[in-house]
Amino acid sequence: MASIEQELRHPTAAVGVALELEAPSPRAVMRRRAMTHVGFLTGGAIVLGIILVAIFAPLLTSYDPFAQDLTKRLIPPVWSAKGSWAHILGTDGLGRDYLTRLMYGARISLMVGLGAATMAGLIGTTLGLIGGYFGGKIDAVVMYIVNVKLALPGVLVALSLISVFGGSVVVVVTVLGLLFWDRFVVVTRSVTQQVRTNEYVIAAEAVGASRTRILVGEILPNVMNHIIVIASLEMAVAILVEAALSFLGLGIRPPTPSWGLMISEGRNFMFFQPYLVAIPGVAIFLLVIAINMLGDGIRDITAPEGRN
Amino acid sequence: MIRFLIHRATIAVLVALTVSIIGFSLLRLSGDLASALAGDSAKPEQIAATAHLYGLDRPLYEQYLDWAGKALQGDLGTSLFTNEPVARLIGERLGVTVQLSLMSLVFALAISIPLGVLAATRPNSWIDRSALGLSVFGQAIPNFWFGLILIIVFGVTLRWLPISGSDTFAHFILPTITLGVAVMPAFMRLTRTGMLDALESDYVRMARAKGLSTLSVLFKHALRNAILPVVSLTAVSLGFLLGGSVIVESVFALNGIGFLAFQSIIRTDFPVVQSIVVFVAILYIVLTLVADLINAYLDPRIRLG
Numbered sequence A: 001m002a003s004i005e006q007e008l009r010h011p012t013a014a015v016g017v018a019l020e021l022e023a024p025s026p027r028a029v030m031r032r033r034a035m036t037h038v039g040f041l042t043g044g045a046i047v048l049g050i051i052l053v054a055i056f057a058p059l060l061t062s063y064d065p066f067a068q069d070l071t072k073r074l075i076p077p078v079w080s081a082k083g084s085w086a087h088i089l090g091t092d093g094l095g096r097d098y099l100t101r102l103m104y105g106a107r108i109s110l111m112v113g114l115g116a117a118t119m120a121g122l123i124g125t126t127l128g129l130i131g132g133y134f135g136g137k138i139d140a141v142v143m144y145i146v147n148v149k150l151a152l153p154g155v156l157v158a159l160s161l162i163s164v165f166g167g168s169v170v171v172v173v174t175v176l177g178l179l180f181w182d183r184f185v186v187v188t189r190s191v192t193q194q195v196r197t198n199e200y201v202i203a204a205e206a207v208g209a210s211r212t213r214i215l216v217g218e219i220l221p222n223v224m225n226h227i228i229v230i231a232s233l234e235m236a237v238a239i240l241v242e243a244a245l246s247f248l249g250l251g252i253r254p255p256t257p258s259w260g261l262m263i264s265e266g267r268n269f270m271f272f273q274p275y276l277v278a279i280p281g282v283a284i285f286l287l288v289i290a291i292n293m294l295g296d297g298i299r300d301i302t303a304p305e306g307r308n
Numbered sequence B: 001m002i003r004f005l006i007h008r009a010t011i012a013v014l015v016a017l018t019v020s021i022i023g024f025s026l027l028r029l030s031g032d033l034a035s036a037l038a039g040d041s042a043k044p045e046q047i048a049a050t051a052h053l054y055g056l057d058r059p060l061y062e063q064y065l066d067w068a069g070k071a072l073q074g075d076l077g078t079s080l081f082t083n084e085p086v087a088r089l090i091g092e093r094l095g096v097t098v099q100l101s102l103m104s105l106v107f108a109l110a111i112s113i114p115l116g117v118l119a120a121t122r123p124n125s126w127i128d129r130s131a132l133g134l135s136v137f138g139q140a141i142p143n144f145w146f147g148l149i150l151i152i153v154f155g156v157t158l159r160w161l162p163i164s165g166s167d168t169f170a171h172f173i174l175p176t177i178t179l180g181v182a183v184m185p186a187f188m189r190l191t192r193t194g195m196l197d198a199l200e201s202d203y204v205r206m207a208r209a210k211g212l213s214t215l216s217v218l219f220k221h222a223l224r225n226a227i228l229p230v231v232s233l234t235a236v237s238l239g240f241l242l243g244g245s246v247i248v249e250s251v252f253a254l255n256g257i258g259f260l261a262f263q264s265i266i267r268t269d270f271p272v273v274q275s276i277v278v279f280v281a282i283l284y285i286v287l288t289l290v291a292d293l294i295n296a297y298l299d300p301r302i303r304l305g
Helices: A004-009 A011-016 A017-021 A026-036 A038-055 A100-134 A136-151 A154-166 A169-179 A180-195 A200-204 A209-250 A261-269 A276-301 B004-026 B033-038 B044-053 B060-072 B086-121 B126-140 B142-157 B169-199 B202-209 B214-226 B228-244 B248-250 B258-264 B270-298 B300-304
Strands: none
Touching: A004 A017, A004 A200, A011 B126, A026 A038, A026 A276, A038 A100, A038 A276, A100 A136, A100 A169, A100 A180, A100 A209, A100 A261, A136 A180, A136 B004, A136 B126, A136 B270, A154 A169, A154 A209, A154 B004, A154 B126, A154 B248, A154 B258, A169 A209, A169 B248, A169 B270, A180 A209, A180 A261, A180 B228, A200 A209, A209 A261, A209 B126, A209 B142, A261 A276, A261 B142, B004 B270, B033 B044, B044 B169, B060 B270, B086 B169, B086 B214, B086 B228, B086 B248, B086 B258, B086 B270, B126 B169, B126 B214, B142 B169, B142 B248, B169 B214, B169 B228, B202 B214, B228 B270, B248 B258, B258 B270
C-alpha cells in the first residue's frame, strides 16, 4: 500500500534513470521560494533576533531591569553628547538602564503575542471547522457568535475586563485571545466548506471515522497554512494592543518592563528626553513589521503553484 | 428583497440584544462590583449599603431588565462620578467623536483610493511600491506612539498645531492623521486588488476596445465596480473608529465618548461604561446593516442569493 502511494506521488521514481527529470516536490518548491523571498528572510531574521535577545537577556546585560539608581536618572543615550557607553540607551526617570528594560520588555511582547494568537487560533479554528463542516443551523449559530464579537468595541471591552481582573500577563493574554479570533473563523469556515465534499473526506465518512477525526485529521491540515498566516497577523495586532493598553495604564502593571508601559512612563519626560518615548516605540514598530513580513512571506511561500 | 431585509434585521436585533447583555455584564464579572465601588478599606456593612444604594443586591436579570427597559425610553441611568444623566454625558461628547471619526475616514479615503487606483494601473512601479510601503507602515506603527511623535514634532518642536483639547478645527488635525493612518492600509489594499481585478475584466477590455479615454475607463467602468467592497469597509471602519478612538482621544485629551469611557472605566463608573459599550456596538450594528442593504440594492447577486 505504501509503495503504491509513493509511486502515485512520484510516478517517475520507478523509472530510475528519469529521476532527475522529476518535478520538484512541494517541500523543495517551498524551500526554494523561502530562500529567495526577501520579506520572509528579513522578517524572520529580525523576529529570530528579538526572540534570542528576549531569552538571553540576563546574559546580554549586567543590569537588573528593576534596579533603581536615583543618582543616575535620565542619562541620555550614547549618541548624544552627554551619553556614555555604560548605559548605551541611557536610563529612565528612575535611573534604570533603558537597554536592559527594552530587552526584558521583548519577553512581555512576545509572550502576549504568542499566547493571545494561540488562544485566538484555538477558539477561531474550532468554531470555523464546526460551522463549515456541519453547515445549516450550527453554522448559523457560529456566524451569530461572530457577529456579536464584531459588534463589541474591542478596546473598550479589553479595558473593562482588565480593570476588573487586574493587569497580569495571564489576564492580558486571555482577554486579547478572547478578542481576536474572528478572522480565524471566517477563513477556516470557508476552506472547510470547500474541502468537505472532497473524496478523501467522503471516504473517511464512509469507513465510519469519528467526526473529531475527520475534522482534525482530514480537514484541519488543509487549513493549517492559512491559520499560520492569520496567527502571525493576529500576533502583531495583539502586541500593538497590549502596548496601547499598557500605555493607558490598564495593561501590564509597573514595574514590569512592557514596551507600552515604558512609553507611558517616558511620556512625562517627552519634551526634554524624547528618546524615552521614541526608543520603545521603534522596538514595537520593528517587531510588528517583522512579524507582518514573516506572515506575508509564509503566505507567498505556501501558496499553491502558479498563484500569487 | 423584503425577505432579505426581514432576515437581516432579525439577526441585527438578536445581535444587539446579546451585545446589550454582554455590555451590561462587563464590569460585574468580578462578581463583586459593590466592594470595588465602596473602596478597599470598606467594612462589610458599608459594602452592603453601597450594594443596596445602586440596586446591586437585586438578582442580575432584574437589574438588567430594569436598565434595558429604561434605556429603551432614553434613560441610561446616572453617572456615579458626576451625578449627571448618562444620556446627557454621551450626548455632549458624541459630537467630538463623530467629527474625529468622519475626518479620519475622509482623510484615509482621500489618500488611499487615488493611491490604490494608481498602484493598480501600474503594478510593481515605484508608486505601487510606495503605496505598499505606506500600508505596511500604517499597519505596524503603534497608534498612540505615532500620536505622541506627532505631538513632539508638530506641537512642541515646530509649534504649528495645538496638542490637546478639542476647541478648534486645528485641534483635530493631529488626531485625524493619527487615526486615519490606522485605517488607511485596509482601504488601500482593497481598492488596489479591486481595481486589478476590474482592469482585467471583459467589460473594461470592451470599454478600451471601444476607444474610450483612459480616464473614462478607469473611473466610469473599473472604479465603479472596484468600489463596492469599499462601501462595506467604510461602514465597518466607521463603527471601528467610533469605538476605537478611545486611545487617540486619550493621547490628545479630546473630550469625546472614547475618553469618557476610558475615564469611567478607571473610576468604575459602571452606568457610563455599560451604556457607551452598548451604544457603540448598536451604532456598529446599524451601520453594517445599512451597508449590507446598500450592497444588496447595488448587487442583485446578494439579495437574491
